[in-house]
Amino acid sequence: MSRSERSADDIAAASAISLAELPLIDFAPFLSGDAAARRRVAAEIAHACEEIGFFYLAGHGVPQATVDGIFGQADAFFSRDKADRRTAMATPDWYRGWIPAPEAQPLSRNTRMFEQYRLQHEWPANPRDMQHADIFDKPNRWPDDMPAFKQASEDYLAAMLTFSRELLRAFALGLGVAEDRFDDCFHQPASQLSMNYYPQLPMDAHDEVSNMVAHTDEGPFTVLAQQDVGGLEVKRRDGVWIQAPPVRGAFTINVGDMMMWWSNGRFLSNYHRVRNRDGARRFSVPYFANPDREVVVAPLPELLASAEPKYKPVRVADHLARFYSTLSKNPHDIYN
Ligand SMILES: O=C(O)CCC(=O)C(=O)O
Numbered sequence: 020m021s022r023s024e025r026s027a028d029d030i031a032a033a034s035a036i037s038l039a040e041l042p043l044i045d046f047a048p049f050l051s052g053d054a055a056a057r058r059r060v061a062a063e064i065a066h067a068c069e070e071i072g073f074f075y076l077a078g079h080g081v082p083q084a085t086v087d088g089i090f091g092q093a094d095a096f097f098s099r100d101k102a103d104r105r106t107a108m109a110t111p112d113w114y115r116g117w118i119p120a121p122e123a124q125p126l127s128r129n130t131r132m133f134e135q136y137r138l139q140h141e142w143p144a145n146p147r148d149m150q151h152a153d154i155f156d157k158p159n160r161w162p163d164d165m166p167a168f169k170q171a172s173e174d175y176l177a178a179m180l181t182f183s184r185e186l187l188r189a190f191a192l193g194l195g196v197a198e199d200r201f202d203d204c205f206h207q208p209a210s211q212l213s214m215n216y217y218p219q220l221p222m223d224a225h226d227e228v229s230n231m232v233a234h235t236d237e238g239p240f241t242v243l244a245q246q247d248v249g250g251l252e253v254k255r256r257d258g259v260w261i262q263a264p265p266v267r268g269a270f271t272i273n274v275g276d277m278m279m280w281w282s283n284g285r286f287l288s289n290y291h292r293v294r295n296r297d298g299a300r301r302f303s304v305p306y307f308a309n310p311d312r313e314v315v316v317a318p319l320p321e322l323l324a325s326a327e328p329k330y331k332p333v334r335v336a337d338h339l340a341r342f343y344s345t346l347s348k349n350p351h352d353i354y355n
């Protein structure tokens with residue numbers, strides 16, 4: 020799994036952002052424009068996916084109130100006493116809810132200094148994949164006495180479902196395949212939502228210490244909402260780390276492993292990490308878009324006219340189950 024692959028230059032300091040490197044793209048013309056406008060936006064997205072695998076997206080149509088709503092609830096949940104957070108703790112056989120950080124750990128390049136609250140879409144049981152029912156068919160877990168938390172999470176999940184299906188069409192157009200090429204892969208997507216909470220790194224922590232170590236994401240793409248505290252860093256192709264701070268009103272979007280496989284390597288699933296040195300608590304909300312769990316992801320045949328496939332076919336359920344079983348056996352080591 021790519022989360023465990025690290026190289027020595029992961030610890031180099033990150034330099035400041037340049038929008039030329041992480042472009043800010045306006046999605047509004049894709050949502051409401053004609054075919055030419057849609058192609059133009061898709062081409063901008065494809066360019067960013069080839070160069071660095073990350074971009075900012077404004078004009079995405081998700082109301083700011085929906086984003087603010089989930090951040091408000093994340094703040095409320097992670098501000099609760101540990102005993103209250105613990106009532107919603109994820110367990111290996113029901114892997115939804117709160118995932119704590121390790122209690123005590125030395126500050127090193129393997130430090131994991133963040134907490135999560137993990138949720139999924141709730142779909143009817145999938146008869147084509149009973150094998151993984153435990154992982155995918157359980158309901159979400161909710162904290163006691165926080166009805167607004169459930170409401171804000173469900174609103175956000177619904178908004179992400181609609182938005183991610185649109186974005187998928189832009190990826191398809193950008194790849195030069197039919198715009199609806201992926202539609203059939205996202206009927207009951209095995210996507211995951213996480214609320215992440217990152218305490219500040221101690222001021223005296225060595226440069227090599229991060230909250231979340233360098234990794235790539237497993238699915239096709241991730242839609243990340245950042246609030247106002249930065250800390251996300253992205254690795255450029257030349258190995259230099261650059262900062263990807265929050266841009267108000269825009270999502271930070273990145274290509275994950277499965278989109279890299281579909282595109283036969285044209286789109287880059289890139290390394291990123293989190294280091295919160297901003298002097299404040301940090302919250303982020305990544306939505307990991309995943310296909311239906313019985314989908315087999317392989318380089319698209321349309322893209323192989325004159326190229327050999329660089330990746331083997333992988334079944335979504337098997338790939339995610341491998342990842343989640345590592346998580347649930349060893350929840351403290353998620354990103355190590
Ligand atoms: O919090 C962030 O900025 C990034 C989170 C992330 O990379 C992840 O959860 O996989």
Ligand SMILES: [Fe+2]
Nearest residue numbers: 234235236291
């Ligand atoms: Fe990530």
